[in-house]
Amino acid sequence: MARATTARIHIDALRHNLARIRAAAPHAKVMAVVKADGYGHGLERVAQALAGADAFGVAALSDAQRLRAAGFSQTIVLLSGFDEAADLAQLRQLSVATVVHHPFQLELLAADHGSPISVWLKMDSGMHRLGFPPESFAGTYRRLQSMPNVAADIVCMSHFASSDEPENPQTPDQLRCFDAHLPEGASVCSLSNSAAVLAWPAAHRQWLRAGGALYGLSVASGKTGADFGLKPAMTLSTRLISIQQVCAGERVGYAGSYLCPEDMPIGVAAIGYGDGYPRNIRPGTPALLNGRRVPIIGRVSMDLMTVDLRSQPQAAVGDELTLWGEGLPVEEIAEAAGTISYELTCSITRRVRFQED
The missing domain is CATH 2.40.37.10 (Lyase, Ornithine Decarboxylase; Chain A, domain 1)
Structure with missing residues (x-):
């Protein structure tokens, strides 16, 4: 007899939570973040339930491979970016966009002569984990624009450190930093993680990156997902x-x-x-x-x-x-x-x- 321990995944809850995210920012596109095997819920299972999302966000190329092998054609974004020159060929083969967050990636792109790759350019607006410093961001954007192997539709992005704390001044500080250093002509941006989608409407922009909220998980300390109209998946x-x-x-x-x-x-x-x-x-x-x-x-x-x-x-x-x-x-x-x-x-x-x- 099989061991009795079971994780039941509620497909309707996943779809409900995606609808809740869309309702919070109806004019934005939604990236469903499915890294870590869909936050432990099963990558392919989650992707099927969230097939109505505009894109999927992954942390590893192996996840992108699994999604393509399962037949998903949506935009996929490699959120941690590529690590070596050999990754560029895989990005092209899988038709996957990549985050660019460090000068070493720029040099790999400069030495590459393949077909255009879609890029999401990341600014470090205050979290100090990944991203280009604000003062060099516009110059980096222009350099990418000049590369024939980079697609024209560069998305500018950053990541919040404290958006789950509504009273924390760090989020508005990061917003001001991002806006002050956004390059001229940059018209497509992505700032909001799950917490920012639900608590910081000024951060919605053109793309949302929803993770935990899609699984019904809390986006603020001391609260549950249900407090935000989410259902546990x-x-x-x-x-x-x-x-x-x-x-x-x-x-x-x-x-x-x-x-x-x-x-x-x-x-x-x-x-x-x-x-x-x-x-x-x-x-x-x-x-x-x-x-x-x-x-x-x-x-x-x-x-x-x-x-x-x-x-x-x-x-x-x-x-x-x-x-x-x-x-x-x-x-x-x-x-x-x-x-x-x-x-x-x-x-x-x-x-x-x-x-x-």
């Missing part, structure tokens, strides 16, 4: 495979980290950090058993976890246990693990069975 669940009666004073799990305060039933569920559930959650983090919350007790191990069944004495082997999904936001679990929801969905391992509904 993944439900992670398993089943109870054992119920133990444990006496008061006995300890549960590795290192005996949980001390039973009374005689009590303990449920054992077939999921652990080997499936991608975080080992370092706080004691008492909830799961949903038959739609009702029960606390996780003891340490999460590689294959198993234990839950307190005192509130559900009727529980039986085979009952479904939901780790996140409708009624238990993944953001709540992420907060209990000291991380973000994006990391949790991206961490689901290969032994988890994926299903669509």
Whole structure:
């Protein structure tokens, strides 16, 4: 019998979330960011659900290869850009646009004599990760314009560091920096990530780059995706495979980290950090058993976890246990693990069975 741990991907939720992004900026084109295997939801599956997007954003050429092999003809943009001269041939073969963010890429393009490649030119407007300094951006833009192997439709872009914090002045500072250094004649721009789409309308411009919001994930600290009208695209669940009666004073799990305060039933569920559930959650983090919350007790191990069944004495082997999904936001679990929801969905391992509904 197959292991019970399942990630159900909700296709209608993905489509709903894309519609929510479009409604927030109806005059902009939408790039669906599908990097990290579609944020852990499955690249091809997500791309099919989001086929109404105007483009796909990937972090690796291998993802672009998978999309083309699956028959997707949309624009694809390589968000981290190319790394070596050999990548240029692949970009052409796959008809993939590339971000250019560093002088070494300019020199590779200058030495190249192939057919035109579409370029998204990145400015470092304040995040200080990738991008050209503002003062050299216009000159870089003009240099690219002069190259016969660069397509004429250069997109100017930048990336926000704090758009998930509505009161943080960094986003308006980055906007002012970008606008002040935008080259004359540059008419197509892309600034907004998911948080900026929903919170910073001044940043919408011609292209949106939506990532986490498409998967129903929160775009602001202390909130869930539902707070923004988004629907969770993944439900992670398993089943109870054992119920133990444990006496008061006995300890549960590795290192005996949980001390039973009374005689009590303990449920054992077939999921652990080997499936991608975080080992370092706080004691008492909830799961949903038959739609009702029960606390996780003891340490999460590689294959198993234990839950307190005192509130559900009727529980039986085979009952479904939901780790996140409708009624238990993944953001709540992420907060209990000291991380973000994006990391949790991206961490689901290969032994988890994926299903669509």
